[in-house]
Amino acid sequence: MTVSRIAAAIAAMLTALLLQASLIGPLTFPVPVSLPVLLVIVTAVYAGPGTGLGLGFSTGLLADLGSDNPAGVQALTYLAAGLAAGLLGSLALRRRSQTRSVAALAGMLGAATCLSTGLMLSLLDSHGATPLTTIRMLIPVGFTEAILALGLAPLVRAGLRAQGVRAPKPAPSVLARVPDVLG
Amino acid sequence: MRKLSRRQRLSAAVLSVLALLFVSLDFTGGSFAGARGGVTGALGSLYRGTDAVLGPARRFLQGVPDVSRNRAKLAELEQQNRQLRQQLAAAQSDRSTASALARLQLQSDSQRWQVEPARVIATGPGAGFQWTLTLDAGSADRVQAGQTVTDGVGLIGRVLSVQPHTCVVLLVADPGSGVGVRDQRSHQLLLASGRGEGGVTASPIDDGTDVRVGDTLVTGPAGQTTYAAGLAVGTVSSVSTGADGSITAHVKPATSSTAADVVGIVLLPVRDAIRPALTPSAPGAAG
Numbered sequence: 001m002t003v004s005r006i007a008a009a010i011a012a013m014l015t016a017l018l019l020q021a022s023l024i025g026p027l028t029f030p031v032p033v034s035l036p037v038l039l040v041i042v043t044a045v046y047a048g049p050g051t052g053l054g055l056g057f058s059t060g061l062l063a064d065l066g067s068d069n070p071a072g073v074q075a076l077t078y079l080a081a082g083l084a085a086g087l088l089g090s091l092a093l094r095r096r097s098q099t100r101s102v103a104a105l106a107g108m109l110g111a112a113t114c115l116s117t118g119l120m121l122s123l124l125d126s127h128g129a130t131p132l133t134t135i136r137m138l139i140p141v142g143f144t145e146a147i148l149a150l151g152l153a154p155l156v157r158a159g160l161r162a163q164g165v166r167a168p169k170p171a172p173s174v175l176a177r178v179p180d181v182l183g
Numbered sequence: 184m185r186k187l188s189r190r191q192r193l194s195a196a197v198l199s200v201l202a203l204l205f206v207s208l209d210f211t212g213g214s215f216a217g218a219r220g221g222v223t224g225a226l227g228s229l230y231r232g233t234d235a236v237l238g239p240a241r242r243f244l245q246g247v248p249d250v251s252r253n254r255a256k257l258a259e260l261e262q263q264n265r266q267l268r269q270q271l272a273a274a275q276s277d278r279s280t281a282s283a284l285a286r287l288q289l290q291s292d293s294q295r296w297q298v299e300p301a302r303v304i305a306t307g308p309g310a311g312f313q314w315t316l317t318l319d320a321g322s323a324d325r326v327q328a329g330q331t332v333t334d335g336v337g338l339i340g341r342v343l344s345v346q347p348h349t350c351v352v353l354l355v356a357d358p359g360s361g362v363g364v365r366d367q368r369s370h371q372l373l374l375a376s377g378r379g380e381g382g383v384t385a386s387p388i389d390d391g392t393d394v395r396v397g398d399t400l401v402t403g404p405a406g407q408t409t410y411a412a413g414l415a416v417g418t419v420s421s422v423s424t425g426a427d428g429s430i431t432a433h434v435k436p437a438t439s440s441t442a443a444d445v446v447g448i449v450l451l452p453v454r455d456a457i458r459p460a461l462t463p464s465a466p467g468a469a470g
Contacts, residue, residue, distance in 0.1 A: 014226075014229065017226060018226070018229055018230055018233045019233075019237075021226070021230050021233075022230060022233045022234045022237045022238070022241065023237050023240070023241050026241055026245065027241060027244055027245060048185060049185060049187055049191055049195075050188075050190075050191045050194070053191070053194060053195050053198060054194070054198075057198045057201075057202065060202070061202075061205070062222060062226075064205075065215065065218050065219050065221075065222035065223070066222045066223055066226045070205075070206050070209040070210050071205045071206070071208070071209040071215045071218070071219070072201075072202040072203065072204070072205030072206035072207075072208075072209060073202075073206055075198075075201075075202040075205060076199060076202035076203065076206065079195070079198055079199060079202060080199075083187075083195055086185060087184055087185050087186075087187070088184065089185065090184055090185050091184060120206075124206070124210055
């Protein structure tokens, strides 16, 4: 992973967290829509499960430490979301209407992340979260996150294709060994 | 569907274990206070900066769903505002009326006059004169033609004609108005005449009268005047001498007759005791 990719990831994480606190959270209250988790999911869809789990863990941990939640809860659920999005992303990318498929997947995984976070917090008896309130919010969360993903997906795709952020090509020595591996 | 490489599987397992470790550490009271404080502080300062930029947009968007409700509330508040303004205007009018009535009462007490309060209901030309007022008091209120009208400070005019419930007052400033006045300094008599918008001028009855700027003129018994005596007419603002030697004093009126709202009509002086006659002093008492 290059330095520019790390810098881009940190910038994206901070931007998402700040937008969540100053705009998305207040505007969508009481529906717990999460822009950071959406960023993790959409990035993982395009960049793969490796990027998804790393970005998910770090974004979740930062969100945990910036809130009153027990540290690690969102780190774990975001990691799972990134991993799942990375694994399932190829299914969405195969379709003709790529952005809409990505948005639908992001909505479902966003709702699943909301459910898992809510259940973990209710298990830990944190913030008065209950399974019932979490389940009641699933459809609004999924729907809103899918709509947000329609705008976010092209941005993330363009960002990942940008010079410097693009995944580095394998070294010639590695490429030279490919026929051997296949053979 | 993509597949995880061995390295990615290992990373996922390590990070999951790490996350669970953090959860259990934090849940069992492990100290994350330092890390939390650092992140909260850094994010907090960034948040404040972001909120300064995005706050107005957020507040605008948050207000959009309440637009119709706010419109109804706005209409209600505007209605309340109108009512309050009316109440305020009424209160100011009441204060002004109370103040005018207090002045009239004071004058009534000091001059021993019976004064009928009345409100100005019309202004403008009337009864052949240019400068008149119509008051809401008439013969039913014992008002008679010729009675003096005052606002409690100075002279306004005199009653010209009377109807049962209204009367027309000729203002001092009317060109057809003439008032006998006395200079309070020299006690000389003058005849004050209205000059319309030019105010009032006064000419001494006796050509040798000394009139000076600043002299106060009050109503006095000159000619056929019917005005109650002692009411301030105005102050001499300038004195000019004509080619024929006649003296004309320009008078600044004591009160603005066109600004009057509540005025008093002097009905008659009260005589509650017989005025005692002067008798010769006892021998040896003089000096």
